[in-house]
Amino acid sequence: SRAGSASADACAPCPAGTTTSRAGATSASECATCAAGTVAPDPGSTLCAPCPDGTYWHQPAAGHATCRACGAPTQYCTRGTRHTVPAGHYSVGGTGPTARTGELACGSAAVYCRDGVQVPVLAGFFSTGGDDSSGQARTGQAPCGDTNHFCVDGVRSAVDSGHYSTGGAENGTTRTGQAVCEPGYRCTDGVRTPCGNSSVFCASGQAHAVDVGHYSTGGADDGTTRTGQAACGSSRYFCVAGVRHDVRSGHYS
Numbered sequence: 386s387r388a389g390s391a392s393a394d395a396c397a398p399c400p401a402g403t404t405t406s407r408a409g410a411t412s413a414s415e416c417a418t419c420a421a422g423t424v425a426p427d428p429g430s431t432l433c434a435p436c437p438d439g440t441y442w443h444q445p446a447a448g449h450a451t452c453r454a455c456g457a458p459t460q461y462c463t464r465g466t467r468h469t470v471p472a473g474h475y476s477v478g479g480t481g482p483t484a485r486t487g488e489l490a491c492g493s494a495a496v497y498c499r500d501g502v503q504v505p506v507l508a509g510f511f512s513t514g515g516d517d518s519s520g521q522a523r524t525g526q527a528p529c530g531d532t533n534h535f536c537v538d539g540v541r542s543a544v545d546s547g548h549y550s551t552g553g554a555e556n557g558t559t560r561t562g563q564a565v566c567e568p569g570y571r572c573t574d575g576v577r578t579p580c581g582n583s584s585v586f587c588a589s590g591q592a593h594a595v596d597v598g599h600y601s602t603g604g605a606d607d608g609t610t611r612t613g614q615a616a617c618g619s620s621r622y623f624c625v626a627g628v629r630h631d632v633r634s635g636h637y638s
Contacts, residue, residue, distance in 0.1 A: 398429030402449020422465025424450050436465030439484035454483045458501035461485040470501040473515040473522025494520035494539035506539035509552065509559025532557035532575035547590035550575040566590030569603065569610030583608035583627035595627035 399405055399416035404425050410416070419425050419433035422442045426449075436442050436452035442465040444450045455462035460469060461476045463486060470476050470488045475498045478486035482502075491498035496505055497512045506512050506526045514524030520539075529536035534543055535550045536559070544550050544563050549572040552561030557575070566572035569580050572590035580587035585594055586601045587610070595601050595614045603612030608627070617624035621632055 399425075400449065401426060401428050401430070404430050404433055419450060421450075424452055424465075426451065436462070438463050438486040439479035441465055441467035455479070455485055456483060458482045458485060460501070461488050463487070471522075473498055473524050474501075475503040476501040490521045491515070491523055492521060494523060496539065497523040497526050499524065506536075507559075509536055509554065509561050510539070511536045511541040512539040528558045529553070529560050530558060532560060534575070535560040535563050537561065544575040548572060548575075549577040549590075568612040569605070579609040580604070580611055581609065583611060585627070586611035586613050588612065595624075598624055599627070600624045600629035601627040 397413070399413070402425055403416040403418050405415050405417065407415075423433035423435050424442065425433050439455055439462055440452040441455055441462040442450055443453045452465065455467055458470070458476045460467050461478070462468070462484070473491050474488045475491060476482070476485035476488050485501070491503055494506070494512045496503050497514070498504065509529050510526045511529060512520065512523035512525070513527050515522040523539070526539070529541055532544075532550050534541050535552070536542070547566050548563045549566055550557065550560035550562070551564050553559035560575070563575070566577055566589065569587050570577050570590070571580055571587045571592045580592055583595070583601045585592045586603070587593070598617050599614045600617060601608065601611035601613070602615050604610035611627070614627070617629055620637070622629050623632060624630070
């Protein structure tokens with residue numbers, strides 16, 4: 386590890402960043418520069434050591450190479466070499482976000498990865514992007530969209546028939562669930578509304594016209610949320626537009 390002359394007293398250490406390949410070197414020309422990814426930080430080093438994982442080999446314009454922290458989370462470093470984290474992946478390991486040692490696919494659809502960092506998908510949003518059809522390497526997120534869809538764990542699903550979407554913003558763009566349409570209500574495109582008037586009744590989220598000779602039943606007294614129908618009954622009554630009326634004195638049905 387020393388070079389200069391044949392005299393032991395005159396031996397000089399090889400400069401930092403270099404070492405010798407054999408003992409007893411006699412010339413500075415035998416001081417070899419460390420290979421990329423390895424460094425000899427001190428003069429007279431007996432070997433070139435690999436940069437620790439999480440650091441990379443940096444060769445400045447002048448002077449010997451050093452090991453530097455890998456940098457931003459968008460990078461990871463192994464064996465002295467710095468690598469870019471692929472889209473839809475995040476950096477892992479090391480002593481912190483500036484010294485990562487590896488990378489992984491983002492994970493499930495409930496997360497997305499941006500700038501080498503794994504981020505949870507917001508409630509009422511779904512994960513987007515990436516070239517992995519399994520949803521393991523998402524690169525972004527977007528609002529669920531409309532009332533006919535809801536988003537759970539980063540997955541966007543259509544509202545089932547006879548159901549309506551729930552949760553999220555009032556404008557319906559970030560729905561987080563669905564619920565069964567209650568009797569007396571109709572559900573269309575994920576929106577629940579009162580059935581209407583006495584001429585119709587609602588069951589399983591659908592509106593049905595009251596049959597001739599019948600009247601609507603159940604629900605609110607104002608007739609807006611009727612849940613069923615019944616036959617008009619005896620000749621004492623007649624039914625029009627879902628409403629049952631008494632036959633007036635001197636009249637017949």
